[in-house]
Amino acid sequence: MWNPLLILKRRRRRDADFAEEVAAHLALETDRLVAEGLSPEEAVYEARRRFGNVGLAQEAFHRRRTIGWLEALPQQLRRAARRLVRAPVFSITATLTLMLGIGATTAVFSLVDGVLLRPLPFVRPAQLVDISHTLVLQGVSHVDQSDATYLYYRRANHVFSEVGAYRSAAVNLSGSGTGDSAHAERVDAAVASASVFGMLGIAPLRGRAFRDDEDLPGVPPVVILGERLWKGRYASDPRIIGRAVMIDGVAHEVVGVMPERFGFPDDRTALWLSIGIDPARTESATFDLRAVARLRAGVTPQAAAADLQRLLPHVPDAFPGRLTAAAIGLTRMRPEVRTLRDTMVGGIDRALWVVFGAAGFLLLIACANVANLFLVRAEEKQHDLVVRRALGAGRGAIVAEFFFEGLLLATLGCALGLALATAGLGALRSTQSGIAIPRLDRVRLDGAVLAVAAGITVAIALVMSVVPALRSYGSEIATVLVQSGRGATAGRSRHRARRVFVVVQMALALVLVTGAGLMARSFQSLRSVRPGFDTTESYTFRVALPDAAYPTTGDAVSLVTRALDELAALPDVAAAGVVTKLPLDDEARRDTAVFVEDRQLAMGQMPNVHQVAYASPGIFSALGIPLLQGHTFERPDPLRAPLEVIVTHALAKRYWGEEPAVGRRFQLAPTGPSFTVVGVTGDIRGTRLDQPPDETVYLPLVTAPGPASADGDAGDARWTPRELAFVVRSSAAPHDVTLPVERTLRALAPTIPVYGVRAMAEVAARSTARTSFTLALLEIASIAALLIGAVGLYGVVSYMVSLRTREMAVRIALGAQPGALRRLVLQQAMAVTALGIALGLGATMVLTRFLTALLFDVAPTDPATLLGAVALMSGVAVAAAWFPARRAAVIDLATALRPDV
């Protein structure tokens, strides 16, 4: 056989060498002719005549050395297009198949690329790390930074060139007081130290970043706006620097505008406030800050963590407070250094890789199918090709013919696939149903994605075309000429390659179908989890009450109680309440230590940590949470801070088993007041539906300041939370609920924005969004795989039937029953299917393990799901084979047996 490697080894021979050879030939021929008796002049003339056109020969030689076929490219393409138009079924099937495969792959690849692979938009992003701590404590395993740890790490470390602290926040933004739109707006913000801006290395668009002295509290308030906010709300005001804007009721001077790509800590951040840390008054045990740092050149995250490990025990010396050396030792607190990218991307990577794998499978299936189609086509052209070969057609010409057909189809499929991918990504972005894919806004089909798509396309074209063409070459000319003459059925070996492709398709499709089935079962299990609260007919919105507008606890509480009274009086409203943390919404989560009375902690034992939330009395009925024991809180009174708590059933069970919990007491700080349990709620799965029920302590809306509340103000006698979620239970249509509710709030507090207005059902849907997102994509992939697989099987079976038309006709003529022929064809199809399914089951056992982390309440090798997938595949296969089988049984004898003309 021809060895393609020879091309690479081919010696470069120059044109001059060839010309010399031709000259030598002419000389030799002349000598010879002279010897035969011609005169020298005649001999020269005759030698030239016999050679023919010297120039033409040299040109032919030159063409062989260069890529002559390239010059014929437009012609080749035109001819390939004409051939494809003449075979529309083949062309359309192949194009659509490739469109699905390439579309799915590029869409998912651009997601993976944009979210996981592309570096963060900052200077030397690989050096940026997130610093946090792990610890061993019931209820908490991970904390970020307190002001004390941040200050000490920044001052004493040897591994970072810079450390910055920040915290996400949300603020009320209102008129600047200079006459522009005064409407109040709730925007996402971040509180950040000056060092953050310098470290990330993105220059402000206008003005400046913060200065180090602005990290201290008590300095004149300053703000940096994001480009989007500046362009939107402030209409790109060129004189924005130095202007004052009202944030939470306080005038802040705008000192800078950051470009949109800055997006730190996330793309939603609209403005940045200074951090206000007082080194003289730290809260060393309040870990409400996050830290970002830049590694010095050559320092690994592990080395950095080791350096911080050395520093951590000295933090209490430098900043005495509630974080003691003993506490650090007891909780086995350890600094953890992870790349910033990992922390920003979060946990989406597994779901994305799974979907990416599924898309890759789909592409493989599509390729197998198109390769199959090409093989069938090569078979049809077999006779034609062999005759051309016998007449001396070059191998290159035949391969090129298939290649250009493949290239055209792949290009067309690629273009359609890219359109499909664009539409798919657009749909994904617009659904925004809280899939919460970080950096989704930055995902687009760019150069890298297009390069991958182009690479896939050319690879497909090559494989699709060269394989069948080479196969046709492996056969002996004479054999084929004789075989493809009349009366022959196709040789056994010709079927093998096609069967292999069908088996591969079936096996891959089974893996996808099983994966989708497992995700569907997980989703179903999640949906059937009883969350412990009732999301129907329940609506929520948020408000934040800034200190500037509501300076005292009394002001804030009286607004909340009046709002609740008016909301409850609205028609159709059954209950209304407020709470600081909604179930299934992990923002605003708080934790507290719990010291249960009569349970002495052993020496060296740390108290358990539980979730804590502040609630009004009506919240439980508004959320549909049943009270199993006791009663709810009393109506909040700004003057009274009752020492009462309501706990969830899971928490009561942990400490008091099945005994009544009402009347039990515990403290929230070693020296703090004792709280009495007045009620026990049912189990609430408020963290995530696939997690065990929450162990939560509910405190009343008005509490004593101090240890009971982390950010209590010691100057105030009473304390109340100021970022609240209202919940209203109403039987009216959603639109008829939200409008009057907003109107009520606006009338009571015109400057306070109402935001996050949502049905509770939507909040719950968001919490399962990741599962349903993966499920949706896997379902699409598996349906496409099933379709393509069915088309492939149908094509192969019907082609097998068409090749055996004459044989079938002879059988019928000899008295075979149509039913028997149908069975014969079906049997062959089923044999192929069974092999595919067997292989697919093997692959499934191995591959579904990667799904484990995404599954809930179903094993990766769940027998019912596997059985269902096998049944579905078999059903589709029977359907795909049924039509050709039926055709086999009703062959028209007269046509089939007529001799070839």
Added chain:
Amino acid sequence: MSPRDRPALLQGTLDLLILRTLVSGRAHGQGVARAIQETSRDSILVDHGSLYPALQRLEERGWIRAEWGNSENNRRARFYELTASGRRQLVRETRQWWALSEAIGLILGPQSSVR
């Protein structure tokens, strides 16, 4: 024999003829052309213009290799000789040729029926 009666050389068969000619030893292009002409008793006249591209093609595929040398009458010429894979290719192509001519013979039927 007039040029009109001379069978046109089927494309592709020139390769076969070149390989066959080189079995008896190395030769330059003009020698190959002469040898084919003489062995076929002047039935086949090799077009010298297409001979050299064919030689080049065979060389690229590794079936023959070439080397500059001196001819019997001391002219510089490029000499060709068969390689091992060229020998195998010759066997293959010869077999195919016989199968093909047999098949064509079957299709055309006995010689007498044409007249």
